[in-house]
Amino acid sequence: MQTQSKVRDSVAVAPRHGEAQKPRILAADDQSHILQALELLLRPEGFEVETAKSPALVREAMATGYYDAVLIDLNYTRDTTSGVEGLDLLSDLVSWDKTVPVIVMTAWGSVELAVEAMRRGARDFIQKPWENERLLAILRTQVELHRSLQRAERLAAENRLLQAEGRPEFIANAPAMRSVLDTIARIGPSDANVLITGEHGTGKEVVAQTLHALSSRASRTLLAVNTGALPEGTFESELFGHIKGAFTDARSERIGRFELADGGTIFLDEIGNVPVRQQAKLLRVIESGEIERVGSSRTRRVDVRIISATNADLQAACAAGEFREDLLFRLNTVEIHLPPLRERREDIPTLASHFLLRYATRYGKSVRGLDAPALQLLLQYAWPGNVRELEHTLERSVLMCRGEEIKAADLGLTLQRPHSQNLDELDLEAVESILIRKALQRFQGNVSQAAEALGLSRGALYRRMEKYGL
Numbered sequence: 001m002q003t004q005s006k007v008r009d010s011v012a013v014a015p016r017h018g019e020a021q022k023p024r025i026l027a028a029d030d031q032s033h034i035l036q037a038l039e040l041l042l043r044p045e046g047f048e049v050e051t052a053k054s055p056a057l058v059r060e061a062m063a064t065g066y067y068d069a070v071l072i073d074l075n076y077t078r079d080t081t082s083g084v085e086g087l088d089l090l091s092d093l094v095s096w097d098k099t100v101p102v103i104v105m106t107a108w109g110s111v112e113l114a115v116e117a118m119r120r121g122a123r124d125f126i127q128k129p130w131e132n133e134r135l136l137a138i139l140r141t142q143v144e145l146h147r148s149l150q151r152a153e154r155l156a157a158e159n160r161l162l163q164a165e166g167r168p169e170f171i172a173n174a175p176a177m178r179s180v181l182d183t184i185a186r187i188g189p190s191d192a193n194v195l196i197t198g199e200h201g202t203g204k205e206v207v208a209q210t211l212h213a214l215s216s217r218a219s220r221t222l223l224a225v226n227t228g229a230l231p232e233g234t235f236e237s238e239l240f241g242h243i244k245g246a247f248t249d250a251r252s253e254r255i256g257r258f259e260l261a262d263g264g265t266i267f268l269d270e271i272g273n274v275p276v277r278q279q280a281k282l283l284r285v286i287e288s289g290e291i292e293r294v295g296s297s298r299t300r301r302v303d304v305r306i307i308s309a310t311n312a313d314l315q316a317a318c319a320a321g322e323f324r325e326d327l328l329f330r331l332n333t334v335e336i337h338l339p340p341l342r343e344r345r346e347d348i349p350t351l352a353s354h355f356l357l358r359y360a361t362r363y364g365k366s367v368r369g370l371d372a373p374a375l376q377l378l379l380q381y382a383w384p385g386n387v388r389e390l391e392h393t394l395e396r397s398v399l400m401c402r403g404e405e406i407k408a409a410d411l412g413l414t415l416q417r418p419h420s421q422n423l424d425e426l427d428l429e430a431v432e433s434i435l436i437r438k439a440l441q442r443f444q445g446n447v448s449q450a451a452e453a454l455g456l457s458r459g460a461l462y463r464r465m466e467k468y469g470l
């Protein structure tokens with residue numbers, strides 16, 4: 001048995017997914033010298049190549065083997081140039097398995113066929129005679145995209161623990177997320193306090209929801225509180241409640257968030273922005289499990305699991321005297337750090353498909369996917385706003401898309417870095433978004449300091465961050 005290629009006029013059974021380490025390419029053309037040239041080019045570059053000389057043999061190969069990419073000619077009958085055979089084959093391959101990239105080959109006079117092929121689902125095309133570097137670049141890109149999708153599907157199946165009925169959909173298949181998944185699986189069923197760290201938009205609340213869903217408290221309340229957005233004057237009232245007449249505007253009794261979450265979980269988001277004066281009061285509740293409503297001397301016990309989150313460096317804040325070290329010790333019995341989206345790009349295709357389906361359903365749009373250039377742009381973009389920015393991008397793209405496939409232009413993304421942009425060419429919202437990003441970076445995510453530098457209240461800054469997906 002030949003190890004790198006098969007006989008031109010027949011096809012042998014190829015290994016199933018996972019058996020072959022080298023990228024497997026199926027090349028189809030009716031001319032033997034074309035297939036030989038492809039083998040001579042691809043084999044030294046680390047590809048395993050199988051060849052077929054007819055559409056029937058391509059279909060047989062796809063039925064019995066696994067391939068990372070398929071490279072097909074559009075004409076197989078001598079003296080024909082219509083491309084009908086190749087287009088029919090392409091349609092069959094795409095309907096058979098949409099994840100396997102198909103690249104078509106065309107002659108110089110058949111560019112219009114390439115356009116039709118792309119419309120039918122081809123990922124790319126090359127012209128004969130091809131440029132070796134272009135062909136290699138196309139194959140490497142498409143193989144990597146295909147394998148990323150395959151890894152995402154395989155790892156999602158392995159992580160069914162986090163996808164059971166009633167639990168939030170937590171997409172985390174990239175290697176950078178393995179330790180996160182392991183920690184969640186270990187501590188989810190416990191009552192341990194958890195501190196989730198990471199940049200804005202990395203999915204900290206989804207992790208909190210998953211931890212709660214895995215715990216014995218899953219049937220009780222999960223109550224999320226953006227502590228950074230609570231006005232300092234009403235901080236205690238919001239968290240611990242108040243009695244009627246406790247202060248001027250206390251016209252009736254109010255139950256605080258901790259009481260509402262009794263028996264369940266409370267998620268304290270933006271914990272790093274809690275004013276120092278309020279941190280001592282929060283610490284006492286965490287240590288004792290007891291609260292007092294504002295204006296009351298009656299002590300009430302509450303049983304809550306505390307999950308908190310921040311994008312700030314709390315160790316540095318402790319060193320600067322801006323955050324109580326004893327409070328940090330109480331909050332981070334276990335710490336989970338979420339990597340930014342740029343460090344887990346393998347998750348982008350799956351996340352994009354998830355958001356696309358969500359918003360296509362919500363807005364009643366018949367959008368079925370992204371074309372190859374759009375997916376490539378998603379993979380190359382820096383994602384300063386992380387998963388939240390990706391979600392907002394897909395929502396906008398679904399609304400802007402005119403057909404059934406999202407194009408790169410629908411995404412509204414540019415690979416140009418903000419600092420290299422000419423402000424004269426930007427609108428007011430784009431400039432405001434850039435300034436907010438810069439302020440947040442300068443103050444390491446401290447919203448209070450960034451708001452002060454921008455001349456905004458914390459609430460106004462939070463509203464703008466939500467608007468721009470930050």
